[in-house]
Amino acid sequence: MVKILIINPNSSADMTKVIEKNARDFAQDDFLVDCVPNPTAPDFIVTYDDISKTAPGMREILLEKQEDYDAFVIACHGDPNLDMLKEISQKPVVGIAEASMKIASMLGHKFSILLTGDRGVPAKENLVHRYGMERFLESIIIADCKGEGWKNQEGMIQAAEKALEETMAEVIVLGCAGMGHVTEAMQERLGVPVLDGVTCALIVAYGLAKKKIPLSKKRQYRNDNR
């Protein structure tokens, strides 16, 4: 049976549990899935500095667990250190931002990405550009979550609702791995697809592992270090 490890780049036990629960709900009996935190990292990833601080722990987790799992998912919507992990890994590695944006682009004309603060907008726009998804991005929604961040379900739903009314957005992409718990409620309220990145990455990772499609080791992700 396919086994997937979700690497939570931050050290939050709380968020790790939420992610793992949602992932297992999705996995059902198709595959085994675990989620581990990154103990040496900050407990929330916002800045470029945070991202660089997550690298050593993420590298270590991947190298240690590489034999035990068939694929890996990076559970932070900034896809931190994704290229590095693809390079050192012999198994598929999927980022939740790349998977969610690319699936979103198959479901409707344009998507909007939901954030809980404007600090992450530049990095998110650069990521959209990196993946060639500029044409499919309608807007980045900044939800007013009254200091509760990804735990404020109502704040997030209302911000997304407003975006659907006032812009050409047709699909919502949740811009943080911790937002997965709101997916069903938001999708029901809004009547449009709401994409949790972790689920999207699991969809792709499971497919790659099952069909034994590897990462290309031809050049970009060739592991010259080991």
Next chain:
Amino acid sequence: MVKILIINPNSSADMTKVIEKNARDFAQDDFLVDCVPNPTAPDFIVTYDDISKTAPGMREILLEKQEDYDAFVIACHGDPNLDMLKEISQKPVVGIAEASMKIASMLGHKFSILLTGDRGVPAKENLVHRYGMERFLESIIIADCKGEGWKNQEGMIQAAEKALEETMAEVIVLGCAGMGHVTEAMQERLGVPVLDGVTCALIVAYGLAKKKIPLSKKRQYRNDNR
């Protein structure tokens, strides 16, 4: 259990069987999958005229089978009539070109698409552009198949091998639904990911159906006709 119908836009019983066999090999016990041909269409899709001739049959199949399946896959790498089927369908519809290109872009720097003739190059390039994948396309490979088309396994493998040696391609995308049978052999010979579009579309379609992620009916695919 999730049920997926693969609609083969052409009328070839031969190709339908090959596609169905490969699809079931991939599905294993996760989901049920059937493949049906389009009896009123040409037996191979090359031209714009062919595409428009496949529309009535594809529409009819989808409308008739909509209650019986949880998701649909269009098994022609031109993604013929994909927008139309997404519009009339209440269930997810996935094109094999969109799925394979987007998954390819997650596996390496650039992909090349394998064709068996140059006639399809302009339409393929327009499709790549439509999906925002220009940056990830290294080249379109024209295999010399000595008139045997997608059945000439060796011709296709050698053409892909040459492209890997002479260009920056890191991933191969098979540019025809009928090429699925060559995937494993080519991947083994070349040592890079070789993507069969039908498998890629099944990966996405199965995930969408399982998680109950719908197409957006907000605007582009709103079904105003029914």
Next chain:
Amino acid sequence: MVKILIINPNSSADMTKVIEKNARDFAQDDFLVDCVPNPTAPDFIVTYDDISKTAPGMREILLEKQEDYDAFVIACHGDPNLDMLKEISQKPVVGIAEASMKIASMLGHKFSILLTGDRGVPAKENLVHRYGMERFLESIIIADCKGEGWKNQEGMIQAAEKALEETMAEVIVLGCAGMGHVTEAMQERLGVPVLDGVTCALIVAYGLAKKKIPLSKKRQYRNDNR
């Protein structure tokens, strides 16, 4: 004398008459022009499904009339089935969207396209992208036509006027073949170029026919079916 046939992709006799009258007013003694409806199609083209339903009739009209005319114009601003008709035709075929956008881009910095509802926005944006005209599109204007659609002249003029005041638009492109009747009045009121797609396509089609410039049959529009 050059003879041009305007194919109205829909079945509306009403709109066909309006288009033909405007076309003949423009043609004067330079060329003969007729407009025919597509009896087997819906009477207005909105959805992707509508577009695919117009294909058989459009193909039939073109094949039947090919010997009698020197060029063809597709009179729907979605350019439905344009690639297919270019492929099967031995004579020039011009779409009113491609002609009007490309001429608009020669007259001022940016143009806005006028629609009477937001349903068509995604398809229109994809068409703009297909033609490389993204840089020249300022906005898509949604006129509030109180249910009268393209017949509500005042609603369309006011919407365009507002766009000129509030955006950087410098040219107006009418987004529906049936809007041609408003061209002169709108241009006079607004003081900027207002482009009727049918006229723009006739300009190009007449020039191509007169100079005997064919469509390229080298690859994209090679007619392999006949």
Next chain:
Amino acid sequence: MVKILIINPNSSADMTKVIEKNARDFAQDDFLVDCVPNPTAPDFIVTYDDISKTAPGMREILLEKQEDYDAFVIACHGDPNLDMLKEISQKPVVGIAEASMKIASMLGHKFSILLTGDRGVPAKENLVHRYGMERFLESIIIADCKGEGWKNQEGMIQAAEKALEETMAEVIVLGCAGMGHVTEAMQERLGVPVLDGVTCALIVAYGLAKKKIPLSKKRQYRNDNR
């Protein structure tokens, strides 16, 4: 009757005559057309310095002749001073590069532009980019004309033929106003559309003048100087 003035930006009487003859052959009885040289300019336009030296004479010609003609064509495939002339003119002004590239993009997948030396490649690529035509440019062909430039018909035809065989080009755009004389012979030999810029600009200019479609004077071409 519509009257069009072709402004030849250079001072070559020779080239002016060739252009005028071709233009009148095309005009037939539809419109009157004259071509004037620019006596204060160099006799061939290659460099940026040449372009700036053509400006005073072109301005003067346009201002003097503005009342006598209904539209103007700039007969140099670098579209020199085109924005300036559009700005000072009350009548339509059409560049032969913009018209020929935009019409070329309606006739086939990709076009190649024929030059007689590599000096003009950077400026030509910048022009293609300015007009949003990058996607439709296959290549720039450098014909070896053995020092005879645009007068060496056979050198130009052979270079274009080679491009059609070795690249994905489907349409040829002649990259110099003086090449118009080769159009028919080249089109006949190559079997694909060969576009002379002057003819393309006349097609558009005649249509604009006949339909009384003005340049937009809203902002970019507002004449604040007079």
Next chain:
Amino acid sequence: MVKILIINPNSSADMTKVIEKNARDFAQDDFLVDCVPNPTAPDFIVTYDDISKTAPGMREILLEKQEDYDAFVIACHGDPNLDMLKEISQKPVVGIAEASMKIASMLGHKFSILLTGDRGVPAKENLVHRYGMERFLESIIIADCKGEGWKNQEGMIQAAEKALEETMAEVIVLGCAGMGHVTEAMQERLGVPVLDGVTCALIVAYGLAKKKIPLSKKRQYRNDNR
């Protein structure tokens, strides 16, 4: 010691003095810098016609002074005749728009360009496009300067402040050579980088001259005329 000549494309003695003073304040003892007006040009550059009228004087200044200076700066934020001067010059020539936009893109996610009227917006957008800076442009700010133009310091600061609050702008680029005097006050008030184009161009020109990095004379700027 490196000597740089700033060519003010317009004839305003007033603006020339302001530019020269700011330039010398920046130069300190590193290099000598002079600024000369263009006596045969209009006293302010707004239109395409203005630009073409500045060419003869700019050419003459450059050719006369070429031996006496090590680099040249064009002090108008439309970079008028920049390609032409690069072509005829044997020494580096730097435009203030190209230098300021490219430096701005190194300092923050997106910049906004400050203008004092909307007339210049189309030309500015085309310049941004010419330099590949579209991705880094947040907006063009139109300051309401109550008829005083670039002399109204408070009007410019307030407009930039508003843009920082309401948009994603992170850097301000002053869109006119005459605005240099406001740089320090605006930067202090707004707390973000405020770029004066003349300073940016001097930074680059001084570096090129000091390191003896020439313009490329390979093709685009090859001086075939002399």
Next chain:
Amino acid sequence: MVKILIINPNSSADMTKVIEKNARDFAQDDFLVDCVPNPTAPDFIVTYDDISKTAPGMREILLEKQEDYDAFVIACHGDPNLDMLKEISQKPVVGIAEASMKIASMLGHKFSILLTGDRGVPAKENLVHRYGMERFLESIIIADCKGEGWKNQEGMIQAAEKALEETMAEVIVLGCAGMGHVTEAMQERLGVPVLDGVTCALIVAYGLAKKKIPLSKKRQYRNDNR
């Protein structure tokens, strides 16, 4: 007097010395410049893993030295951790890739980047894309350096020479910080500008420090961690 610190992301004392010597030759008496290696990093940076391993040392150097210098330069042509350092720094930080590509684009139509192996091509192309420089990149040149890498001067010069002959390249950008020693010899042999990234970054860093132009701390590089 302005003081600039060049951070060499790798641990090579050898390369650090070469870089420092070239930098001081350029600085002359204008500014003080030091170069420090990154002792905890690999001695050459090739892979994504290398880049992530350079982060802790680069962070530490910058934080320790921040009070002592006025600007920082990152001396590796992959611009490793550049966004992170800009974020944590109160002083300007300039990457040698961003500076060299942007200056290259001011000197000629298109530049080519010189590498000594194909492994770095994907990361380099992504960097070019990140900076909006795609239009100005002619090619990436892979020099055959017979295992001597950036120390093989003749191998690099011959590869660049070939690129100038066979492509449209007009400017050479050295793709590694260690190649600076070859600049003068290559420029003299080839007759086109040859850009050493360290020099280019010093040009910009010195200008920013001298004029006291800060990084924007508005959003992307806001230091929320400290």
